[in-house]
Amino acid sequence: MASQQDLIATAQAMVASGKGILAADESTGTIEKRFNDIKVENLEENRRAYRDMLFTTKDLGKYISGVILFDETLRQKSADGTPFVDLLKKNGILPGIKVDAGAKPLAFCPGETITEGLDGLPKRCQEYAKLGAKFAKWRAVITIGKDIPSRTCIEENAHALARYAAICQEAGIVPIVEPEVLMDGDHTIDRCEEVTEWTLNSLYDALYLNKVLLEGSVLKPSMVISGKSCAQQAGVDEVAERTIRTLKRTIPSAVAGIVFLSGGQSDELATAHLNAMNRNFAGKLPWPVSFSYGRALQAPSLKAWKGAAANVAVGQAALLHRSRMNSLASTGKYSDAEEKQAKAA
Numbered sequence: 001m002a003s004q005q006d007l008i009a010t011a012q013a014m015v016a017s018g019k020g021i022l023a024a025d026e027s028t029g030t031i032e033k034r035f036n037d038i039k040v041e042n043l044e045e046n047r048r049a050y051r052d053m054l055f056t057t058k059d060l061g062k063y064i065s066g067v068i069l070f071d072e073t074l075r076q077k078s079a080d081g082t083p084f085v086d087l088l089k090k091n092g093i094l095p096g097i098k099v100d101a102g103a104k105p106l107a108f109c110p111g112e113t114i115t116e117g118l119d120g121l122p123k124r125c126q127e128y129a130k131l132g133a134k135f136a137k138w139r140a141v142i143t144i145g146k147d148i149p150s151r152t153c154i155e156e157n158a159h160a161l162a163r164y165a166a167i168c169q170e171a172g173i174v175p176i177v178e179p180e181v182l183m184d185g186d187h188t189i190d191r192c193e194e195v196t197e198w199t200l201n202s203l204y205d206a207l208y209l210n211k212v213l214l215e216g217s218v219l220k221p222s223m224v225i226s227g228k229s230c231a232q233q234a235g236v237d238e239v240a241e242r243t244i245r246t247l248k249r250t251i252p253s254a255v256a257g258i259v260f261l262s263g264g265q266s267d268e269l270a271t272a273h274l275n276a277m278n279r280n281f282a283g284k285l286p287w288p289v290s291f292s293y294g295r296a297l298q299a300p301s302l303k304a305w306k307g308a309a310a311n312v313a314v315g316q317a318a319l320l321h322r323s324r325m326n327s328l329a330s331t332g333k334y335s336d337a338e339e340k341q342a343k344a345a
Helices: 004-014 028-037 044-055 084-090 121-131 149-169 188-210 236-250 267-280 295-306 309-329 337-345
Strands: 020-024 064-070 094-098 103-105 114-115 133-140 176-179 257-260 289-294
Touching: 004 064, 004 094, 004 103, 004 133, 004 176, 004 257, 004 267, 020 044, 020 295, 020 309, 028 044, 028 295, 044 064, 044 103, 044 295, 044 309, 064 103, 064 133, 084 236, 114 133, 114 149, 121 149, 133 149, 149 176, 176 188, 176 337, 236 267, 257 267, 267 289, 267 295, 267 309, 289 295, 289 309, 309 337
Parallel strands: 020 064, 020 289, 064 094, 094 133, 133 176, 257 289
Antiparallel strands: 103 114
């Protein structure tokens, strides 16, 4: 079992200055949807080849501190026979693992879900640690709608996240706790802020009760943002201001760092929001604020790759570009001019 010092050192490495986390933990069903868009068959070899392209990107470790993997991917190898775990470590990138079993309908709470996967988790975490995973991820889903979220949904998901985090730490793995308040819906940014504050307060109460070491944990929240179908969309600076205000109200300064999910935002908007937080609040934040994007990092790369070996280099260039742009945003140095200049290069 890893010591508290080991957990803290890993968590700090995950949120190192100028670096973020690549979420490549799509389930087989989710990757099928992505592959359908580029007309690639969802076969294990195609999934392996796609992740191989991502992980062998030269200089990726300059901007990416860790990669969240799916169970299948954690066990796969690069084209040259090197296990992905070893490949990532060689490039200075920490391997992580998604350990939840997905969001399922919550009994007596129509339209709401509870994330499952606690059964057998201690044993799975021990195996993942032996396979080389240094951190893990568990995602809870909070939906805003008519009369929801309910207190039942908020508190049950907070409890599950806290139990997961404690089990991970006991196995020597740093937990990323991910309470996602979905942007789907027509709710205002005011309502999103209210629900996000409630969700995070409940989460940190549960983490305390479950004796989770905050210094050895990382938070992966959604941003405070207008609902996707809301007529009045908040601007970049307002999203940054409200998000940071909510985090300051709810997140203890002991937490190692915060890495945002993109949650369906466009690639460049997710980068702009992160940049505004670090630019507008430079020197005023008690924790590092960075990124843990999946689609917002991968989408351009996937589109460029199209399942063809001949397109690997252009796919890797697209991933490196988005990783670098978000690295700049994590220090408040991203700009439209930088985006255009890099694209033209």
